[in-house]
Amino acid sequence: MTDTLSKIEKRTAYTLLLPAVFLVFAIVLFPIFANIWISFKEVQLKDIRIPEPRAKKIVKTISEDNTKLKIVYRLRNSSLIENIDNIKFLDKLPTNIEPIDLDSRCTFRSKKIQCDFGNWEAKYRENFEIVVQNVNKVKIDKNSIKSQKPKLSGDADNILLTTKFTLKNFKQVFNENEFLDLLLTTFYFTFFGTVGAIVFGMFAAQLVNQKFYGRTFMRSILLFPYVGPVVALAYTWTLLLDPNSGTLNALLVNFGVLDKPINLLGQKYIELNLMGFDIKLRLALTTVIMFEIWRYFPLAFLFILARLQAVPKDLYEAAEVDGAGPLRKFVNITLPQITAILSILFMIRFIWNFNKFEDIFLLTGGASGTRTLPINVYQQGFAVSNIGMGSAVSIVIVVLLIIFMIVYFKLIGKRANEI
Amino acid sequence: MKYKPLLIYLFISSVFLTLISSIWKIMATLQGLKLTVINFNVNFILALLLSLSFILIGKKINHQIKILTLSLFFTFSYILINESGPIWYDIGIFLITLFFTNRLKNYDTNLLKEDFISEKIVFDFLSLFAIVFFAFVILFPFYLMFVTSFKTQAALLFNPLDLSINFTNNLAEVFKSYFIIFKTYDFGRYIYTSSIVSIGTVIIxxxxxxxxxxxVAxxxxxxxTFLSTSIxxxxxxxxxxxxxxxxxxxxQLGLRNSIEGLLIVYTATTLPVAIYMLQGYFKSIPKExxxxxxxxxxxxxxxIIKIIIPLSLPAIASVALYVFMIxxxxxxxxxxxxDNPKSFTLSRAINHLTGDAETPRQYLxxxxxxxxxxxxxxxxxxxxYLVSGLTAGSVKG
Known part of the structure; x- marks a missing residue:
């Protein structure tokens, strides 16, 4: 009895899960594995269209009474590089209409024209003509012929499905001088973006945890940067930072802080002199990190605030009785209470910043020293049009990601659910 | 009397007042005022004098009268030293000072003798400043976005600092950019597509x-266990x-440029977090x-239909709103x-606008x-609802 019950339960569970699991497998897991396949292939963007035979049908008048018509099919191979083999053609004619002097490649039987065009090389083109007449010698309705679309089929190699593999992509990824630079930029961006967001989030949370007039309002607007669409916010920032007529530069010049505007998003380095040290700062990258911090500190804020509100009030009261000041209270009570959430936040945000694409893409497009690994996937795949290379870079990202995740689950994975 | 707390109080409060008045000055500049000098040092000394006289007067006179006179004095000297502006600008300075002196209400020589008073002062003013800072930094880009959309090309080029909106003008002129993006750039269609895609994703x-x-629950x-961790x-x-x-x-499947394609991808990418959030809530429903x-x-x-869904409506609302947002x-x-403008979503359409360098930024x-x-x-x-959705889902972002 119990056995059948548990069987029913299992079956129900699988039925309920199947649609969701199938969809996630098809759209999320399959591509991750497909990346491995593609990354070992030499594929360009233009190769991924499957070559197909195409025909455009044009009907022409050749006699005055329209008892005869000429049909012209403009045939072509859609691919510029691949051949198509064994091409079959099929078109239907209306009742009582028959072709005259049909091409030797074709046959006409029970209203159907069937042709065997053999093989077409790449870029193949042909104007294929058929003259038709009405059996009863009456006028043919042009539209009845036009409305029928010809069908073509053929065999072509799908470059993605062949078994030709190469290591070229990976060699190119690692041999490029820029790879180390790419990795460094990515880590620089990820690390400072993460730390900055957490520090600001902590300040904001500490702030909102106090009582003051307009606190709920403050709590709402603190989440705006995260809730707003990235496209709108990135372009607003671009406008704000624009060197020619951006508000920030205009303000700084107006108040005499700067002599002339600086291109915060388009200048790779800036020379700074801090206390006698000449520092060469990655300017565009720093600006992008600022945007990143601005946009994602709300998340850290939300987490830390939730944790702060759970800290028992009597801890602070007891500390007050013991004569502790605000600083001591923060260091000895608040910080220990939030270290766990801070470390989890750091790991999670690190992983997510590591994969960040949209923000950098919209602000700089990866120019002026802001090219990170995810940007490189896009540039290799769609700007250079080398799909194989793009996939190879994706694989590098996935491997690094898996390493991060192992570290994450080893260090704090189990505690993550408790907090 | 302890001197350290007094000095800290003087320093911190003066820096605070100077910063706030400078922010006011910047905001006034952005309304088109011609101010070019921040004058930080002089204003700092002025603020220092204000704080000092406040603490020296102490409780000898009524608080209201005290803050009014002190603020008036400060405002007049501030106007004398700094560049002059219209009357609303001066009133702004006065109100800021009034707010500031009112904040100082509890500060007198006795308070400065308390334990840890230096720390308390620093925390007090720091958090006050942080409120202004965060509000300014967060809202400013949104304000800029909003105002720029109401500007004309000529006005933007003439003075990039003037961020005031002049609604006394012809209203059709003010809303011109909106008319144009809906008429010429077909934004009505994009709003429709975006809505269909977002609501469709939520439902599916x-x-x-x-x-x-x-x-799972x-x-x-x-x-x-394997499934719930792999989620x-x-x-x-x-x-x-x-x-x-x-x-x-x-x-290869011809799914590009189609709403169906987007729906499939969006659904698949949000499903894991939706399942994760919902199963946590379902577990909390009593099994009885x-x-x-x-x-x-x-x-x-x-x-599911008669018990689980009615009981977990708040969680479902959170998930729905979170998925909608994504x-x-x-x-x-x-x-x-x-890449076909006919199937663009709003975000893609805005990105497409920037593809043409000639597109005026107010349309953008x-x-x-x-x-x-x-x-x-x-x-x-x-x-x-959205905040609880964000908290649960914000492992991603």
Missing amino acids: TLIFAIPAAYA RLNFFGK LVIYMFPAIVLVIPLYTVFS IEDAGLMDGQNWFGI AWNEFLFSLMFL MAGSVVVTLPILLIFVYFEK
Whole structure:
């Protein structure tokens, strides 16, 4: 009895899960594995269209009474590089209409024209003509012929499905001088973006945890940067930072802080002199990190605030009785209470910043020293049009990601659910 | 009397007042005032004198009279030293000073003798400044976006610092950018597409996620622990590593430039987090209620429809709003999959606007307002639900 019950339960569970699991497998897991396949292939963007035979049908008048018509099919191979083999053609004619002097490649039987065009090389083109007449010698309705679309089929190699593999992509990824630079930029961006967001989030949370007039309002607007669409916010920032007529530069010049505007998003380095040290700062990258911090500190804020509100009030009261000041209270009570959430936040945000694409893409497009690994996937795949290379870079990202995740689950994975 | 707290008080409060008045000055400049000198040092000394006289006067006179006279004095000297502005600017300075002196209400020589008073002073003013700072830094870009959309090209080039909106002008002129993006750039269609895609994603995600989450939360089956951990792991894989294979497959299947294609991808990428959030809530529903349903002869379908869904409406609302937000704001997939303007979403359309360098920026900002405003309004209105959705889902972002 119990056995059948548990069987029913299992079956129900699988039925309920199947649609969701199938969809996630098809759209999320399959591509991750497909990346491995593609990354070992030499594929360009233009190769991924499957070559197909195409025909455009044009009907022409050749006699005055329209008892005869000429049909012209403009045939072509859609691919510029691949051949198509064994091409079959099929078109239907209306009742009582028959072709005259049909091409030797074709046959006409029970209203159907069937042709065997053999093989077409790449870029193949042909104007294929058929003259038709009405059996009863009456006028043919042009539209009845036009409305029928010809069908073509053929065999072509799908470059993605062949078994030709190469290591070229990976060699190119690692041999490029820029790879180390790419990795460094990515880590620089990820690390400072993460730390900055957490520090600001902590300040904001500490702030909102106090009582003051307009606190709920403050709590709402603190989440705006995260809730707003990235496209709108990135372009607003671009406008704000624009060197020619951006508000920030205009303000700084107006108040005499700067002599002339600086291109915060388009200048790779800036020379700074801090206390006698000449520092060469990655300017565009720093600006992008600022945007990143601005946009994602709300998340850290939300987490830390939730944790702060759970800290028992009597801890602070007891500390007050013991004569502790605000600083001591923060260091000895608040910080220990939030270290766990801070470390989890750091790991999670690190992983997510590591994969960040949209923000950098919209602000700089990866120019002026802001090219990170995810940007490189896009540039290799769609700007250079080398799909194989793009996939190879994706694989590098996935491997690094898996390493991060192992570290994450080893260090704090189990505690993550408790907090 | 201790001198250290006094000095700290003087320093911190003066810096605070100077910073706040400088921010006011910057804001006034952005309304088109011609001010070019911050004058930080002089104003700092002025603020120092104000704080010092405040503490010296102490409680000798009535608080209200004291702050009024002191603020008036400060405002007049401030106006004398700094560049003059219109009357609203001076009133602003006066109100800031009034607010500041009112904040100082508790400060007198006795208070400065308390324990840890230096720390308390620093914390007090720091948090006050942080409120102004955060509010300014967060709201300013939104304000800029909003104002720019109401400007004309000529006004923007003439004075990039003038961010005031002149509604006394012809209203058709003020809203011109909006008319143009709807008429010439067809934004009505993009709003429609974005809405269909976002609402569609929410509905499909819920249809798939609720049964799956119920199974994970309640039923026993082989591979359950594996599944629930892999949900989180899958969720951590970013869109950028999925993009190339999906692009190639979608090209070959003809799913690019179609709403269906976007719906499939958005649903699949939000499903893991939806399941994760819902199953956590389902677990918190007492099992006895379901057992009662089982007794009444309900099957799992009946249980989900009649018991689970009505009881977990708040969680479902959170998930729905969170998924809606993700789908509405999504950019990467819409960039990859859509290149026919007929099937653009709002985000993609705005990105497309920038493709032409000639497009005036006020159109761009009008478009940005159109895409930002709905999501912000939804957020403000349903804040409670969306915040719990964000907290649960914000492992991603």
